[in-house]
Amino acid sequence: MNMTDDKIPESPDSTCKERLTLKKGEKLRHRSLVDAIFREGGNIYEYPLRLSWRKLTEDELEATFRDHVPAGIDSLQMLITVPKKKRRHAVDRVLMRRRIREAYRLNRNGLKAMIQSNPDIRTLGIALIYLHNDNLPYSTIESKMKTLFRKLSAKIEGRRKDLPEAKAADNTKGSDNEKQVKREEGE
16 A cells, blocks of 8 residues: 555545645745735734734735745645744754644644635635743643634634634723724724
């Protein structure tokens, strides 16, 4: 059997599923796209992670590059950053990068399906930044990643009201809350 197949072999008790490997096209590596995420993109926080994101249409993607759009750009691209200021030892940075990558790899399918069903989005670039000073267990990282993906999906689809945090914020009154809602709607 060839291991480069995109399908897992069928077993008697399960159906054939797509492999969950990370491909080269899913890694955000073009400097112009990375810079644009941090310069023009939005941010979502779910401590200990920050998700910076930017969605691009086909025209915006073509305008980003001078000559042509490189061939390997997938519909969902990501990068992971664990700052040296937070985790001084390389071993700790690598450990947290691996945990974040694994949580992303296993939970990205819902987000990917939503992007592919939306004809306005050619690619969605996301950057995951680790903010905590200590190593956290994988279960914590995974639960926070799921929450981030739910929040991102809601923002992209314009369903801000469906989030429990948004409902609680909408029930409180005050000028600061109204300014925050106006800022989020403007994004």
